Amino acid sequence: xxxxxxxxxxxxxxxxxxxxxxxxxxxxxxxxxxxxxxxxxxxxxxxxxxxxxxxxxxxxxxxxxxxxxxxxxxxxxxxxxxxxxxxxxxxxxxxxxxxxxxxxxxxxxxxxxxxxxxxxxxxxxxxxxxxxxxxxx
Numbered sequence: 001x002x003x004x005x006x007x008x009x010x011x012x013x014x015x016x017x018x019x020x021x022x023x024x025x026x027x028x029x030x031x032x033x034x035x036x037x038x039x040x041x042x043x044x045x046x047x048x049x050x051x052x053x054x055x056x057x058x059x060x061x062x063x064x065x066x067x068x069x070x071x072x073x074x075x076x077x078x079x080x081x082x083x084x085x086x087x088x089x090x091x092x093x094x095x096x097x098x099x100x101x102x103x104x105x106x107x108x109x110x111x112x113x114x115x116x117x118x119x120x121x122x123x124x125x126x127x128x129x130x131x132x133x134x135x136x137x
């Protein structure tokens with residue numbers, strides 16, 4: 001009786017040694033890993049850019065108060081040794097922006113008090129962002 005065809009000839013999807021052929025799986029795996037790395041690096045850069053952590057400027061709110069229906073003020077401290085420009089925002093109870101102003105802070109002035117004109121009474125005032133003057137960050 002002749003040998004069965006499966007014993008004498010390798011099956012489709014197997015190697016002559018009897019192991020399974022991987023085909024394009026290693027190539028697809030490498031491409032998948034590279035795509036994951038590129039995505040992770042891009043996501044990290046986007047978060048860093050959005051968070052403003054690359055500017056080297058940080059702020060600390062000392063106090064804020066609502067002066068009237070049309071005005072609010074904030075006192076804050078700025079870190080760093082160079083002049084910065086800070087955006088101050090006032091919001092109402094529904095978290096709608098009711099006023100904003102930009103304040104330039106000199107290099108030797110680290111304690112700042114700013115006043116924001118509002119369209120209606122604010123319920124909170126915050127330093128939205130600060131960046132070094134002359135930078136595009």
